[in-house]
């Protein structure tokens with residue numbers, strides 16, 4: 001059974017059709033990319049998956065359950081995590097302190113007035129494990145606000161992972177990054193996908209990232225699915241090339 005199934009979903013804003021009857025099935029363990037020129041409807045599509053809007057029409061199923069109108073926090077509770085284009089971390093806290101927040105939530109220990117020794121040990125171990133996996137072990141005591149954009153993004157991704165999501169939605173994970181940082185984040189995402197068998201849907205502008213990572217790619221243009229296939233098929237598609245060059249496909 002697919003983990004996420006989108007059936008003919010549309011989103012209208014007045015007379016504008018931002019997402020036009022889009023369908024998608026994401027299998028467990030798959031890394032699926034959604035690409036498209038500016039204004040193609042990618043962010044709106046992500047907002048529909050994470051529940052920021054209910055679609056004008058269509059149906060969204062997650063883990064066999066109809067979540068079309070389910071509130072975002074209930075989707076998170078079902079195992080859907082999302083990172084944003086704007087980094088959502090606490091810059092005035094250290095990496096360790098940032099990671100500790102979702103770890104405590106995941107262990108059901110957040111905001112307890114008093115934590116026993118064994119609870120503290122469990123939290124510390126999990127924070128250390130996440131820092132290691134995210135390549136952040138040497139930076140755990142640094143303030144996040146002082147880190148590079150790439151390390152901040154890694155921290156944010158590891159915070160999402162602390163919640164043990166079954167689906168991770170990544171919204172332009174390398175936005176605003178230079179070549180080295182883009183490479184590092186791409187490697188981290190690939191490592192998480194492979195080692196944790198994490199199911200990931202990502203929106204990305206940077207084609208190098210997409211072609212290195214994705215099992216399959218869906219291309220949106222003017223709200224509709226223009227093409228779907230493996231990276232090789234998408235790279236060879238004349239329709240896709242035309243859409244990116246701004247010509248009529």
Ligand SMILES: Nc1ncnc2c1ncn2[C@@H]1O[C@H](COP(=O)(O)OP(=O)(O)OP(=O)(O)O)[C@@H](O)[C@H]1O
Nearest residue numbers: 013016017018036037038039040041042043044045
């Ligand atoms: N809340 C909204 N109200 C009205 N129109 C909207 C809203 N959100 C998006 N749109 C419009 O829907 C269309 C698709 O926008 P969307 O942001 O989803 O595209 P995108 O592919 O993510 O673009 P980009 O790559 O530039 O981020 C655009 O024409 C946009 O102006």
